[in-house]
Amino acid sequence: MTIRVLEEKCNGCGLCVVSCLFDAIEIIAQKAEIKDNCNFCGACVDACPKEAILLEKKEVIKKDLSAYKGVWIFAENRNGKLAKVSFELLGEGKKLATSLGENLSAVLFGEQTENNCQELLKRGADTVYVMDEPALKNFQDDPYVELLTYLVNQYKPEILLIPATSQGRSFAPRVAARLQTGLTADCTGLEIEEKTKLLYQTRPTFGGNLMATIICENERPQMSTVRPKIFTEAEVQSPKGKIINIPLPQNSGESRINLMEILKNKEENIDLADSDIIVSGGRGLGEAKKFSLVSDLAKVLGGVVGASRAAVDADWIHYAHQVGQTGKTVRPHLYIACGISGAVQHLAGMQTSEVIVAINKDPEAPIFKVANYGIVGDLFEVIPALIKKFS
Numbered sequence: 001m002t003i004r005v006l007e008e009k010c011n012g013c014g015l016c017v018v019s020c021l022f023d024a025i026e027i028i029a030q031k032a033e034i035k036d037n038c039n040f041c042g043a044c045v046d047a048c049p050k051e052a053i054l055l056e057k058k059e060v061i062k063k064d065l066s067a068y069k070g071v072w073i074f075a076e077n078r079n080g081k082l083a084k085v086s087f088e089l090l091g092e093g094k095k096l097a098t099s100l101g102e103n104l105s106a107v108l109f110g111e112q113t114e115n116n117c118q119e120l121l122k123r124g125a126d127t128v129y130v131m132d133e134p135a136l137k138n139f140q141d142d143p144y145v146e147l148l149t150y151l152v153n154q155y156k157p158e159i160l161l162i163p164a165t166s167q168g169r170s171f172a173p174r175v176a177a178r179l180q181t182g183l184t185a186d187c188t189g190l191e192i193e194e195k196t197k198l199l200y201q202t203r204p205t206f207g208g209n210l211m212a213t214i215i216c217e218n219e220r221p222q223m224s225t226v227r228p229k230i231f232t233e234a235e236v237q238s239p240k241g242k243i244i245n246i247p248l249p250q251n252s253g254e255s256r257i258n259l260m261e262i263l264k265n266k267e268e269n270i271d272l273a274d275s276d277i278i279v280s281g282g283r284g285l286g287e288a289k290k291f292s293l294v295s296d297l298a299k300v301l302g303g304v305v306g307a308s309r310a311a312v313d314a315d316w317i318h319y320a321h322q323v324g325q326t327g328k329t330v331r332p333h334l335y336i337a338c339g340i341s342g343a344v345q346h347l348a349g350m351q352t353s354e355v356i357v358a359i360n361k362d363p364e365a366p367i368f369k370v371a372n373y374g375i376v377g378d379l380f381e382v383i384p385a386l387i388k389k390f391s
């Protein structure tokens with residue numbers, strides 16, 4: 001796509017500058033100049049009363065994509081166990097496959113994978129493509145990128161869903177680049193559009209203030225990464241599918257990285273996404289050592305500690321505890337927000353919790369709009385009272 005200003009028509013009125021959400025136009029010597037950060041949205045074209053901005057789309061040569069069929073999910077194997085997000089992708093993948101009238105498949109890499117393959121079949125996979133090799137026991141970018149690309153080129157799925165976990169976020173973009181297709185990261189909604197049968201991939205944008213729906217019209221597969229806890233897990237059913245064992249192609253599975261040891265970070269091991277009770281603290285706590293109040297409440301309730309980004313940015317608590325758009329998405333039975341205002345980016349990570357309790361001294365705080373129970377008060381009085389009550 002190209003964009004240019006027709007100098008003979010531009011009178012430097014500046015309406016295009018006002019219309020540009022990306023601050024990508026400047027008026028220099030009474031003429032509009034388009035900067036490198038233009039994303040070709042076309043808002044300035046519509047805003048220009050002189051028709052002085054020309055947006056030219058290159059003609060796309062339509063490819064024959066009819067060979068691409070079916071929905072694939074990448075099943076994440078962590079230390080030999082399937083991550084729950086794999087079942088969430090199967091649940092959502094099934095809906096997409098049903099809308100398309102096609103099959104749902106899972107791809108699994110690992111060692112001694114038999115039980116996990118059976119598990120994937122029980123969760124509704126019609127086919128499990130598995131590569132079972134000692135070299136694939138632990139996640140490594142290089143072989144995972146190479147082998148998933150190989151499988152896609154061999155079997156040509158129409159849609160490929162990958163968990164938006166640290167593994168998926170690391171290798172999915174590289175797979176997309178090798179396949180020369182698009183990738184929509186961190187999707188929160190997926191749907192097949194009835195007429196075109198295209199995958200509508202919805203994700204938050206502009207810091208969570210807008211939702212964008214993205215399509216991948218001219219390349220295949222249509223690839224998305226999906227955050228854990230966005231979709232519900234596929235139900236267990238009697239397995240009907242089949243397992244296809246695929247040997248490593250010759251001279252493949254190599255990594256440029258030599259994995260010597262896996263060290264577990266105590267903080268990163270906290271099971272925030274899978275906890276039933278989360279007590280989160282925000283800037284209202286005032287300082288790092290006050291997080292002990294939140295931990296004490298979490299402890300008496302048998303829960304774990306979460307945090308807002310403000311608390312993480314202030315270095316009061318490790319990032320592994322952050323809930324929200326750039327942290328974890330959680331859906332516990334009980335979420336208690338202490339001294340958290342309820343910014344849209346925080347809500348994006350917790351608003352589907354079953355029961356939300358908010359403690360905030362500001363009765364107008366937006367967190368109260370999503371809370372089932374609100375306590376307007378000073379958290380330094382309310383939390384000790386709750387600890388006493390539940391001890």
Ligand SMILES: Cc1cc2nc3c(=O)[nH]c(=O)nc-3n(C[C@H](O)[C@H](O)[C@H](O)COP(=O)(O)OP(=O)(O)OC[C@H]3O[C@@H](n4cnc5c(N)ncnc54)[C@H](O)[C@@H]3O)c2cc1C
Nearest residue numbers: 282283284308309310324325326327339340341346361379
């Ligand atoms: C791209 C982007 C991504 C982001 N991602 C995230 C994310 O993943 N997670 C996230 O949380 N934020 C995220 N943010 C930041 C977000 O916009 C907010 O800045 C942040 O959530 C605010 O944290 P907070 O509620 O703890 O702090 P504040 O907004 O400052 O709120 C503090 C609250 O504490 C209350 N309070 C103060 N003292 C007391 C007291 N003694 N007793 C009771 N209440 C008290 C106040 O009334 C106030 O409501 C993101 C922002 C951007 C732009």
